[in-house]
Amino acid sequence: MSSDEQARLGQLRDEIDRVDREIMDLISKRAECAQEVARVKMEAHPGEDVFFYRPEREAQVLRRIKESNPGPLSGEEMARLFREIMSACLALEKPMHIAFLGPLGTFTQAAALKHFGHSVVSVPLPAIDAVFREVESGAAHYGVVPVENSTEGMINHTLDMFMSSPLKICGEVQLRIHHHLMVSPKHKDEEIIRIYSHQQSFAQCRQWLDTHRYGIERVTVSSNAEAARRAAEEPGTAAIAGDMAAELYGLEVLAASIEDRPDNTTRFLIIGREEVPASGNDKSSILVSMRNKPGALYQLLEPFHKHGLSLTRIETRPSPSGTWAYVFYIDFEGHVEDEQVSRVLSEIDEEAVELKRLGSYPIGVL
Structure with a gap:
């Protein structure tokens, strides 16, 4: 190695060390801000179970990071780095317990870590209904369950759990599946x-x-x-x-990668106990039961067309009670706080036997 090369590399390494110190200082300042946010919330709600994690806020931050990223790292990679910083900052006050379909090492755990970061406590459970119960009881802050695979379609057990569960959908995450x-x-x-x-x-x-x-x-x-x-x-x-x-x-x-379709992807849902405010780029999910009569499906879908809402998924499930002819699981773009969504749901409610709002949540960022 020439002396010029050694000198240039030495300068670059000194620069990297300086930048690393600046990054460390800024991350520490961000963590202090996160701690202050937690203190403000706890003082405003003494004795209450305060939610420090805000899905809509984190989605907004990650979208802004991807949009304003100057490179050379990709926007996706930069957002992943910030995902871990936010996860670590949030865990300073109270690490979240995230229930998922176990055991350890499943794709569902990988989806949970992708969405929440690695500073959470992972809670593996043996079945999808056990994940729902863990969150319903408050033993876990959130749960992660598979709902749809691009090759094999919907996970019916997950859809059926929403018929009786009071839990809300708080988010989604997509994971490329390599077998x-x-x-x-x-x-x-x-x-x-x-x-x-x-x-x-x-x-x-x-x-x-x-x-x-x-x-x-x-x-x-x-x-x-x-x-x-x-x-x-x-x-x-x-x-x-x-x-x-x-x-x-x-x-x-x-x-490696023996899956038949190279774009094989599974979508997972984040389930929790509270509703999520609008983030600016949201999706909503509902369950609707319709009377068994001619034109029932048309009556269900017509309001979406009239008000210009885009459907992203519609699935039919049998009713557990046997009294409904049709139970439809529907995903569509928009948030319940949006005026168009409110109108659509109002019109559907007039014709439906029952309408259950499963939640509005940010469209997956990572």
């Missing part, structure tokens, strides 16, 4: 006679498995993380799971 075939390093030289995975993962990798692992027994288990745990212990077995599960159980990836 890997993985084995334990100590068993990697052995012939694979069995593959473990969740039924959804098998469905999303069906073509790859039929082409590359045809004839090998496929055993469905409760989660991809459980599949990884079994593959770590049992010789002659492999698992289909994601990066978190591979890292957690020390598995080696034999084949």
Whole structure:
């Protein structure tokens, strides 16, 4: 290395050290501001259960970061960095407990950490209804549950839980799903006679498995993380799971990204106990039951067309009581505080057997 190169690198490293100190000072100042916000809220509401996390506020901040980011880091990457800063600042007062469909290492946990950052307390639970109960009881501040996969469609269990649960949808997060075939390093030289995975993962990798692992027994288990745990212990077995599960159980990836569709994405919902104010770019979800009569679906959808609201999802579910002919789960753009949304819901309410507002929430930023 030449002396000129050494001198130039030395200058750049000194500059990086100076910038790092400035970044540290500014992050500390931001944390102090967050602490002051918490103190103001607690003084204004003594003895009450104060919510420090505001979904609409964080969505606004992250959108502004992405829009004003000067580069060279991408807007998405810059927003992820700020997501972690906000998560750490929020945890100074009271780390949030986030329930999710477990066990540890599932894609749902990855979605929870993507949305809330890594400074939360992750609470794995064995079933979707258990996540709802944990949040309803107040044992967890929020819950994260899968609701829709771009390949396999809606998660019906999640939709059905909203029929009886008082919880609100407070947010959404989308996660690109990459499935890997993985084995334990100590068993990697052995012939694979069995593959473990969740039924959804098998469905999303069906073509790859039929082409590359045809004839090998496929055993469905409760989660991809459980599949990884079994593959770590049992010789002659492999698992289909994601990066978190591979890292957690020390598995080696034999084949990466084996999903049949490269754009395979799962949408997750954030569930909580309070309603979320408007953030400026929102989505709303409702459940509607209609009478069994000709034109019922037209009567339900016509107000959306008349008032110019865009539907993003409509799904039909059977009524648990058996008295309703149709139960529709509908996602659409807008917030209940918007005038057009208020008019649409009012018109639907006149014709529906029952209208249940599941919540208005920021459209996913990350």
